[in-house]
Amino acid sequence: MSALADHLIIAPIILPLVAGIVTLLLGEPRRNVKAGINVASSFALVAIAVALLVKADAADGPVGVYRLGDWAAPFGIVLVADRLSAMMLLLTAILGSAAVVFSLARWHRAGAHFHSLFQFLLMGVNGAFLTGDLFNLFVFFELLLVASYGLALHGSGAARVRAGLHYIVVNLAASLLFLIGVSLIYAVSGTLNMADLAARIPGIAAGDRPLLEAGAAILGTAFLLKAGMWPLCFWLPTSYAAATPPVASVFAILTKVGVYVLLRLWLLLFGDGAGASAQFGGDWLLYGGLATVAFGAIGSLASQDMARLAAFSVLVSSGTALAAIGLGQTGVTGGALFYLASSTLGVGAFFLLVELVERGREPGADVLAVTREAYGEGEEEVDEEDEVGLAIPATMGALGVAFIGCAVIIAGLPPLSGFVAKFALLTAALNPAGAGQNVAPGAASWILLVVLIVSGLAALIAMTRAGIRVFWAAPDRSVPRIRVIEMAPVAALLLLCAWQTVQAGPVMRFMQATAESLHAPQNYVREVLKPGAAPSGGTEP
């Protein structure tokens, strides 16, 4: 029993891998079976992530260090599931489940191998969140990127291929930067294990330190590119807006992979215990993040269609998280994590909603119709029979309410979680020493305050304008036919945000605990490097 529970850490990687392979082997005609496997696997991932989260929150320090092949830490690759990893796994699984249920209505028929690619993407993302080794991180990054290339082109069409080409080239270039950074760090420190690296950095010779920092900076550039920091983000809005809605919704977590790695590595390697390199590059994160927020806000004001608006909201979301992390205060990091969860869910829901809202406005289904002709015409009738469209009463009403929910979360207005997140973040930024203490905040905190408030206003204006244009000032629009399984994921994501608001106390406590363990990584390092005492005791003879 306990042996099985120890192996739970690797389940978020193995399960999507197996599901992806099985769906790959099934062949295109059995699409319903594939869809079933995909949904089952995604929901199982939610359950696994919840289990890991509960375990991580109960234990002090990283719950589980899973030694692959039972090699001890600096020599073998380890998977580490602490609070942050478990939380990101849960976010991925929730967003993935919502997107896959949404795709069942029509989008999964828009091209080949949707379900396999989707599972491989989840596997790559989960692996990136779990791994404790830099090169293994590279491998998982490549896995998730290759799957995302396929998914970005899902549905085909000139616009997607055009945007996908940019996406692929930019990410390939970033991967090369990643490799340069990793090899520089290895050359200086002689290790690729993150915990071992954190232990060795204070002792790096002064002459080698510039080389190490150059390596870390190049590595950071690669992650900043994936997180979409200005000026490395010009590829993002076009390719996210061009991707099919369920794919774009999952892509909302891809930028968060970049944010996650920066958060993890920066606090682990260049935290307060890093000697001469402490806080290296923090200002870059802070001001780069602020510039990203500004760029995203201006972009969302300028965007003509809602998909682009959603893509710019992704930028604002990751910019805010980066800037808050760059401030380097425990309380602010906790608020940033809360914000990360709420904004990821909100933006994911918005990407799904955009397609539903736009459906009544223009014949957006033409691309789909063409590809549907190309892929399996024969099953059309079968699908029509078992998937009878259910007319939701007051469709427009439901869409409107969901739209308002998304707008409130993304703009950060009360009463939903976006407001709680920004409030927590700014309170901590303006009160560096904690509540009751009267310590003057630095200039950076004030800039953060102004930028966040103004960007919230910009998001509100952009969303309101889009809402008025779509819901009120469109007399010729027809009420779109929307099925329950398309509306349910959006509603579920928004309800989760509402739940996050209601349960703000416990959730915030969890986020603060996460931030504290990130800012004091000694426990993490000790647990990972602990010799012997293999947790996978069941496999030993």
Add this chain to the structure above:
Amino acid sequence: MTEIVLAIGIGTFAASGMWLLLRPRTFQVIIGLSLLSYAVNLFIVAMGRLHTDMPPVLEKAGPGDPALYADPLPQALVLTAIVISFATTALLLVVLLAARGLTGTDHVDGRETPP
């Protein structure tokens, strides 16, 4: 001497790759990415220090003096990196052909810039 030759080689690959990456035709971009990945692969090997006549694998007699062996890890890394960049280049080629077919041009933006 080896160091200088290798450094010049990496620099030439990287510079040509970078220049081609910034060109407007998709084929130039893909060749540029390939050249850049060669540069990076050589760089990874160089990061394991340059040696001649030093095996990366321990001999049968058992572990001897580590100074007599090359660092095997960068060689393992570079193998992985080669495989991955090979696969992604192949994938990019497919996308490149699809873009050429769908947009009718080999410009990276999918449309010719007006003269």
